[in-house]
Amino acid sequence: MTKPLRIALAGLGTVGGGVIRLLDENGALIARRAGRPIEIVAVSARDRSKDRGVDISRFAWVDDTTALAGLDVDVVVELVGGSDGPALTLARTTLAAGKGFVTANKAMIAHHGLELSRAAEASGAALKFEAAVAGGVPVIKGLREGAAANAIDRVYGILNGTCNFILSKMEAEGRDFADVLAEAQALGYAEADPTFDIDGVDAAHKLAILASIAFGTQPAFGDVAASGIRHVLATDIAEAEALGYRIRLLGLADHGAGGLFQRVHPHLVAVSHPLAHVTGATNAVVAEGNYVGRLLFQGAGAGDGPTASAVVADLIDIARGEFGPAFAMPADALAAEAPADPGERRGRAYVRFAVADKVGVLAEIAAAMRDAGVSIESLIQRGSSGDDGVGGSVFVVIVTHEGPERAVAQALERLRGSQSLTGQPLWMHILG
Amino acid sequence: MTKPLRIALAGLGTVGGGVIRLLDENGALIARRAGRPIEIVAVSARDRSKDRGVDISRFAWVDDTTALAGLDVDVVVELVGGSDGPALTLARTTLAAGKGFVTANKAMIAHHGLELSRAAEASGAALKFEAAVAGGVPVIKGLREGAAANAIDRVYGILNGTCNFILSKMEAEGRDFADVLAEAQALGYAEADPTFDIDGVDAAHKLAILASIAFGTQPAFGDVAASGIRHVLATDIAEAEALGYRIRLLGLADHGAGGLFQRVHPHLVAVSHPLAHVTGATNAVVAEGNYVGRLLFQGAGAGDGPTASAVVADLIDIARGEFGPAFAMPADALAAEAPADPGERRGRAYVRFAVADKVGVLAEIAAAMRDAGVSIESLIQRGSSGDDGVGGSVFVVIVTHEGPERAVAQALERLRGSQSLTGQPLWMHILG
Structure with a gap:
């Protein structure tokens, strides 16, 4: 068995505690799968004395989270959270030092993933974030x-x-x-x-x-x-x-x-x-x-066990040496793509109106739809039960045929401020 | 861009044709993801002249499939099938030569996976078979x-x-x-x-x-x-x-x-x-x-497109250098486990009898269940419509409480040869 993969763990909330428990309980099996043991050697969190239900006295304690990157470790696991601040500082210093970085921090990866991916490639370090999306689901x-x-x-x-x-x-x-x-x-x-x-x-x-x-x-x-x-x-x-x-x-x-x-x-x-x-x-x-x-x-999609499962799966990949560019291709190969115009999209829509119970309301809605070129597949009008937060209103639900979303937006714009509506319409797309 | 991953392809049936089409159509994207192009250089199949809807004249043709391992290639893809014979010979010679081997051959991996995994580890070659289970699903x-x-x-x-x-x-x-x-x-x-x-x-x-x-x-x-x-x-x-x-x-x-x-x-x-x-x-x-x-x-779970997707995913892993022991741990770390005794299992069961429509049948079945210690949760008796292949029979369906499977087996053994049954009972387990 080769030498252990040495881990520093930042953040000892429920997920951090889950990672420690998982490595304690499944450590022998993981060593067989990874080809080497995975060992936490140092931890950092806000409060050292808090009872977390796991023994952390066996790990080195570091007060300053961002100092973990300077330790003699192979990988830093970041479970602090926040798109910027200490988490981002830790990511930058860890990757710059050529050490692996594993995180569950979706906000940071969504905001700074490209920069961090470049930093990882520059130093040859692993950057992995399976736990950031859909918890335990790989x-x-x-x-x-x-x-x-x-x-x-x-x-x-x-x-x-x-x-x-x-x-x-x-x-x-x-x-x-x-x-x-x-x-x-x-x-x-x-x-x-x-x-x-x-x-x-x-x-x-x-x-x-x-x-x-x-x-x-x-x-x-x-x-x-x-x-x-x-x-x-x-x-x-x-x-x-x-x-x-x-x-x-x-x-x-x-x-x-x-x-x-x-x-x-x-x-x-x-x-x-x-x-x-x-x-x-x-x-x-x-x-x-x-x-x-x-x-x-x-x-x-969440919880300490599933999230810890995804974090440790990333560590196993690193221990096996089975990792590469974080976003599936080198950062420089990722295209800078302009956002698509939602008005150009076509689809079917569900639009629900809460309306006053008076003459002419249906005609007004139907006219707005017609004038915007929205083709109606079905329309249902139903009285409110009164205990649904829009008491006394009548609901009108329209399902459209497939058509441009722009038309639906225009119809709703035409109805804006109408005295017939007792609340904001709710427009939902129908998955096609 | 580094040098291409060179592929020899054995077997040009629907899946083989799918792999060629996939690499033609998605090749540029795959090169971005894999960090290098994936190129088929040689193919082998039974019939060279058969029209497969893809141009194979650009690849070297090899008559003897098992000779593909001797070519100047990085990986051999085996889509011939069969647990033994040429597929197994090709696997052995490819891995012995230290070349990667990718297959969709579930029968061969189920029978000879351990041996092939050992051979791959001995030569440091990749052995991958994502397409062998659940088609395109990774x-x-x-x-x-x-x-x-x-x-x-x-x-x-x-x-x-x-x-x-x-x-x-x-x-x-x-x-x-x-x-x-x-x-x-x-x-x-x-x-x-x-x-x-x-x-x-x-x-x-x-x-x-x-x-x-x-x-x-x-x-x-x-x-x-x-x-x-x-x-x-x-x-x-x-x-x-x-x-x-x-x-x-x-x-x-x-x-x-x-x-x-x-x-x-x-x-x-x-x-x-x-x-x-x-x-x-x-x-x-x-x-x-x-x-x-x-x-x-x-x-x-099947089809040329999904299966080709899994085969090429394996090739991308190899091109990236992201592979290791085929069965998740080295072959020698896999435990030789004795089979469990199914009689020891507990569960709920559905048992359907086709029985003669005469007095005493229900009592006979119920007695057999009781004598074997099977606890019945529900019992339904229903006349047959006559057009279900067991015409004229009556169906008796029993759902058991959770209990040992051995007891259900014993009850069915007691009823074996009974004149009351007009066909074999069907015993199905209820997923718990």
Whole structure:
């Protein structure tokens, strides 16, 4: 057996503790698989004395996290978080020192992945971040390696476990968003400030990373159009179900002549599609390749065990010497791609209006659709039950035929400020 | 750009043609990802003049397939098939020459994988066979690398597309096995001699490979207990549906104190399980790890495009220099594990009897179950429609509580030769 892979670990939260427990419990098996032991030698975190349920007295303690890169180690594992600050400093100093860097930090990779990938290539160091996307699911490996023979037409999936937990609970119990969010927060499934999850920012970080690897383009987080699930009502879930769909927050990216398209948005997914059956905090990613067809990767998207599994998988790759450019090709080979114009896209849409119960409202909506050139496939009007947060309103749900998204946007623009609407319309795309 | 990876290709059937087309179409993208071009330089097949829809005149032609290993190439791709014969000779000579060997040949890897893995390690050559299991789905990579940090408790899945095509067509259309098989053969979805697919041998080859990688045990194809879907009736599918299940041919392996357990058998899968929603020729594999939880990999299990995708993914790994021991650890580290005793297993069972419509039959079956200690959860008796191949019979379906499989076997043994039974009972396990 060759010499151990020596690890410094920054961050001792739930995932850091999970990494320590995993290496303790599965260490002998991992040494057989990796060809050498993987040993944590030093750790750093904010509070040395906190009880983490694991013995850290056997590791060297370092007060200044960014000093870990200077130790006699092969790899630094960063579980501190934050797109900048100490995490980024640590990444830069570690890679500059020619040491491997493994992270679960999606925000940092989405923002600074290109720079860090260049730094890794310059020093010959490994840069790996499997845990940054879809927790324990090896989807970065699946795209970087498993599907590497394919031109990827499209990549999309359920990238945020908190949102999927809330949507599938709304679905199962007929409850509204705010109600389920409050319960999820009480149970610890959602953060006290859930903005990054609920509004699609977390999924957007992950999508930007996936799109780069899938398409050979530079990570472009700033070009992801993101909205979340805040405005999805129980009535939307019920109407979607009646139409043969479930609502899922999808990150979706494709890449064609028009540029790189990246969107995080609640979508209607046909019940015949595998993603319609993904419930709870599970993540699932679909990649469509020109030879392999549709690949699906699914599993736990968060939690200390799954995330630690992905972090240690990266360490095993490094211990085996099986690693290369982080984004599947050298940073300089990644194309700087302009964002695609969403108005040019075609698709089917679901639009739900909450309207006043008075004469002429339907005619006004129908006229706006007609004037914008939107072709209506079905229209349903249903009275509100009164306890759905838009009490006293009537719901009008329109499903369009396939057509340009620009037309739907124009129709909604025409209706803006209309006295007939009692709230903002909700426009969701139907996954095609 | 460094020098190309030079390939010799043995076998120019549909998959071989797919590999050539894929490298033609995606070659530039693959060179960016692999860091170097991948170039076929020589080919060999039975018939040089056959029209394959691709131009092979640009490659050197070699009459004797086994001579490919002697050429100036980096990797030999074997798509000839057969567990022994020329494929095995080619594998041995290629690896002995220190050249990479990539194959889609599940039978050869299931039978001779250990020997070939040793040969690869001895010469430092790559041995890769992603296409041997689940076609285009990167499940070997998923287990070998993606889930490598985990002790895998269990691996199971839908490993044969032909059987899943037949079962899901029976399910959708209420038809019986023989009828759907005949149609599948006419359409080319099933072989003229479908034995390997239908009776579970193909799935058993794949399961033996997956189990070895998952558990760190030597491939043990001879220890796989395999039966197929020949005896599944439309009535079984209907009864399962009424109970909340779908029937799927599963390969399932686990590994504990009792040894290595490997089984290919039709199972009842709860409709809440993702595998219940896998229809058509799709393959899907679940791995349950002690940290990652349940991982699912799903996609096209066969076909020239998906299989070529997996073959070329292996070539990209080799071009990148990202490869190591084929079964996830050195051959000598793989444990020689005794097979587990199936009688020791516990589970729930579905047993369907076709019985004569006369007094006392139910009592006889119930007594046999009681005497063997089988605890019955539900029992359904239903008249036959007469057009299901067991005309005039009555069906009795029993679902057991969880208990030892030995007891069910004993109950069926007690009923053997009973005049009350008009056909062989069908015993299926319920996936727990």
